[in-house]
Amino acid sequence: MNLPPVFHDWFAARGWSVHPHQQDMLDRADAPSLLLIAPTGGGKTLAGFLPTLAELADGGHDGLHTLYVSPLKALAANIKRNLRTPIDEMGLPIRVEDRTGDTTATAKKRQRADPPHILLTTPESLALLTSYEDAPRMFAGLQRIVVDEIHALAESKRGDQLMLALSRLQAMCPNLRRVGLSATVEDPAAIAHGLACHPDPCEILYADPGPDPDIAMLVTQERPPWSGGNARHAIPAVLEQVKQHKTTLIFHNTRAQAELFFHNLWLANDTDLPIGIHHGSLDRAQREKVESAMERGDLRAIVCTGSLDLGIDWGDVDLVIQIGAPKNVKRLIQRIGRANHRYNAPSKALLVPANRFEVVECVAALEAARAHDLDGDPKGAGPRDVLCQHILIRACAGPFDADDLFAEVRTVGAFASLTRAEFDDCLDFCATGGYALRAYDRWKRLLLRDGLWYLRDPRAARDIRMNIGTIQDADRLKVRLKGGFKPLGEVEEAFAAQLTKGDTFLIGGEIVRYEGLREVSVEVTRRADKPPKIATFMGTKFATSTQLSQRVLRMFQQDDWPQLPGHTSDWLHMQRRVSKLPEADRILVESFPHNDRAHTCFYGFAGRNAQQTLGLLLTKRMEEEGLDPLGFVATDYATLVWGLNPVTDPAPLFDRDAMLDGFNDWLGGNAVMKRTFRASATIAGLIQRNLPQARKSGRQATFSSDILYDTLAKYDPDHLMLQITREEALRGLVDFGRIEEMLTRTAGRVDHVTLNRPTPLAAPMLLEMGRIPIKGAGAERLMEDTAAQLMRDAGLADL
Template structure:
């Protein structure tokens, strides 16, 4: 057992705490210089365990200030909270330690001060770290680094931001080869892969895994009113949600999108007769508004807050004793992360209530709850590193000074995601960074690197500046500041956040919209800011739309939902209404089996409809819809529209579909896909993001921020030029591969098509079945351009239409019993 200095033992005792065994193990790992992945339940002192070795080491520091410990967080809010929590033991033990925060919210004068006089501990984000690594003094700045702590590792290690961070870690290992890495997480599903990601290639981190003693208390809300049969609107349960808030000391209400936070916040205040302090939190609010809410939560001065995932990680929640998850969780690990915000202590159970918004979401909630009881986790797979991120890193490396190709290739390969990067691909990436490639090399704008006898360097100070302004992998729609005026006679407004440009394009002066928890009247745009003032609430306002709306359904949950639907023995934890709905489905049509696929066909409101109950998530259903409608068009079936949910694909057509299995054979990925991909808008959409990350175009320019229209025009033009004159360009290859993987999930579709071959159960029905009704609520989302393009399909209304369809089913079954 590792010894701890008396001063620290005494401080723990004064808090009525004791140093846990795994916290001592982390001190031991530090003394042995072992990279370590700590997996421990929320609330048990996991973050303190990561910092404790550094605090002990720094307690006896001597000499001039040098950066000792670097803490990397995926969220700006988390760095602010960690600073508050660390300042307490530092002050109470009178430790000679300086702690600094460096994020996008840090003011310019503070950044300059930190670079000149580094703090002992710097709390930052991946993007701010890469920016620090782009300066010529990076080698000196990080030379004495002893520890790097990566918090909430599960949340970004498997995506492009994880690739980005892994390259930054590789650079740090070159600059400070003796430092060690600590990774922290409560919900890692694949610990072995995460340990490989954390450690240098060929040397995975040691794993310390801790189990909690208090399982969470979870239940599905049974509202006073019935669950809607389709859609994602929680309005039906607002009074029940408010009643739950009243029983709690403090509550967090998680929803899946920013638009839903604004909408639910408004609905809660309509029923807030006790005038409880209910707040709002999401990433588009201003820094001041976010920080004020964070402080209110930590101090216990807020009764409830409606939030997106922006508040689901790491923060100390004070008196929060209840979590409400509104809508389906979409992943077991994501749900576990959220419910861990209540009773933020390892020895006390978290309490959570799940509020599904339709019957299939209720099934998904039940499956997730059962998985947590069994200790099961899910998560995205670790994949090969993204090439566009590697290009950005190469330019970043050049900004800091000259580099040799061989050393930089070895450095990149020392990062686990890029361990298999070939020299030929690396040469293509460097060549692209140097002049843009064959079709673009005549334009100085794309010449970012210069080759010299001593290596490669950045071509100009202007190129370095442009690069630094656009560091990162998060490509967003352009946003406008929201400037709120008390009234339009006032000359002074204040910034309350940002709103996406594409939403603003749909507004006209006088329109009302919801933002930052209030109804505002739109007046216009001036100096890249939307100007608005408070508006009366008489008319229904619009809700801002945000990119990246719906979370993907995990493969684990998808399989669990299908397994539950197929076996009535597994329905006992479902609300009575949902069980009745499933019994009605079994009587009218058939329950989906755990294997194969159920397809239902019927005539509805003047068109023929097929519903493919795949349970494979939105990406697979999107790809299948694109390809099946193309095949249907060639066969003269005249498809009209298709729509997707996580659970099903719905296609309408003018002609009836008498045989469905031949429409979704495995060769659809060869025939229809290859014909479609050449002109696919999705590949062009993928290219836009890749081109932005790789530096072909920028979101921000010196003194200006480009509109999404400008970015799209620029990238679409480059795409067309490359496709015509340089079709083998590496960025086009990356765009196709990424569209297949991330936008369409073709690998998952290929596996699913193989699994269902010969096991397609096609039921011809007189009406839509209960199981098909939630999918029918989405009808008209995508129009197929073909022979049927002039046909008009009326948009499905919501609850009234859904209930009338269910009533039709019931009447049909009653008639069948009376007149067999």
């Protein structure tokens, strides 16, 4: 495809030229599917849109031509602003609009009746559009779909939902062309497989990767602490870096850490530099205010989380600082790319370890980034709870033939191996609720008539549409100033339940005082008369990736560590002298007394979720062996258990069959299963959080889901939702796959070291937060011993 002359004039007026990968996209504009991998700042979004702009330049197309899908509403709004510039300056007859959860109802209604040429949206809004009866008319002229930051969507159920929506669009528009854009892809072939409309393959285009980023670890005068995640020791050094640069993004792994760091940074900001904070629990108006200030260049720094991970183009950002170990190299590269967002300009980033062990993790991440060694776990089969929701969405749009829908679904990469029996199970669930629930009318949502499936009650379409989506928000309450209406943000319902009048906490970087609950809002005043609690924002608690954990283990086998600061190198040498360093093909177990308790530290390097699950399994096995465990705490690399009796032979604790049996028993009655069931049942449509009258509170949803779970577990243990729940629990919250990977690579090889004091590597574990008590025989024995001692002290031992 050749660009019209007006495009060349526009490029020339700016001293630009079409990049090779942009020309490649023009040359392959008619390909069924393309995946472009281009560095951040390399003009990949414009490359995705150039064929569309060229095709629309003559004004000969009526209606919707191109859909653009992004993971973030803010990114869609940013792209709309960026697209308007060339369209307006070239005088192109092209309408561009966005459609997200923030779009007004009036605008949404108008877009369905009179769609723009280019519509920018999110997976949830696209799924909603496909649910209407008039969808075939709206999408009649659709030619192309552009999926931006496709790697971020491919890792979640939002990506599965998007690809199912694309299968519906492809059925309505057989010549639809698909384009995927990304800067950080560890497995391009896997992403291409997911983007393709099977069996048609997806072509992969690679842009010049440009210069390597300028990344290093920030050296601070004060040594990192032994534990913790707030990196307070680095505040002066970070503030100095902010002063030396135009605009700095300071990334954190959790919202709570971002709030605490922003608070401490602001207290140290003696020169009153303009600094903002941005994360997903802040009110939308406050986030937009910060984004606008960034665009104007009014802020010198912004403390943020994953809400700014993706491709928002702020050209003045010349430094990225990552606080805490990045846990995942791909995420680190994505965040680094926010700095110097220009073609062939190296990004600049600094890593700040929050504690001593994170120094090692940060060095491993730097080495992996320099080696272009991205990490990622292989994606499993398409989740069936998302498929159930898709079937209901399809029914909202009108009657359908099951054979046709099954064929559509199988064109999606994640569902390419779906069997007809699995599909029929999902269809039966949507129609009846399943064996144990088919007597209840509320779950009879579909009926078969004359070979086609219909909604049993057309009014149910409203409820289904209100609950479209796969994002499971934690139960959150709005935070409002007393007497005001404008929210400051949101906090977790469980956190709010712990507050008493007068407590203070951080929200949006300021300290507020809890005054009480009013209806469904947390009322606060601006008073800072005592140290704040930190709101327990759920956000995402990242686990260190398998690849990064393996790099750390390989580092441990070096004779020396010249790449580490002296204090950390000395720490590892001391560990080697008093015990040993963990190895990849062996499990290191250390036993030592501390505070009159027997402590055992198990180094599995399996990631936080898996190490926590390991703690539950090990303490169950220890209980069976009469070792009376009292509790445990887990990190990404180890699990520390304390109890009344020492472990003398840890090897039997890792017997694979016994551990698996214990895991199945534990999982069946654990709260993790109920929590997972609630999420999957909501996605599948069994539980409706959003109702026409009002949204269910977290407690209401939990109560109803717990009753359903107990009912199905008792009367229909093979119910589809229980099958899905187990699959999701294994894959997500408990991460049992990482435990199996650990057991496989160590193959029963256990090194047990018995000592008389904590080792350098175990000592930080004693300071870790999040201790989990074990209410077993050990706790009972401890209570009995305490009671007996009290009786002796009172002279009542003989009574």
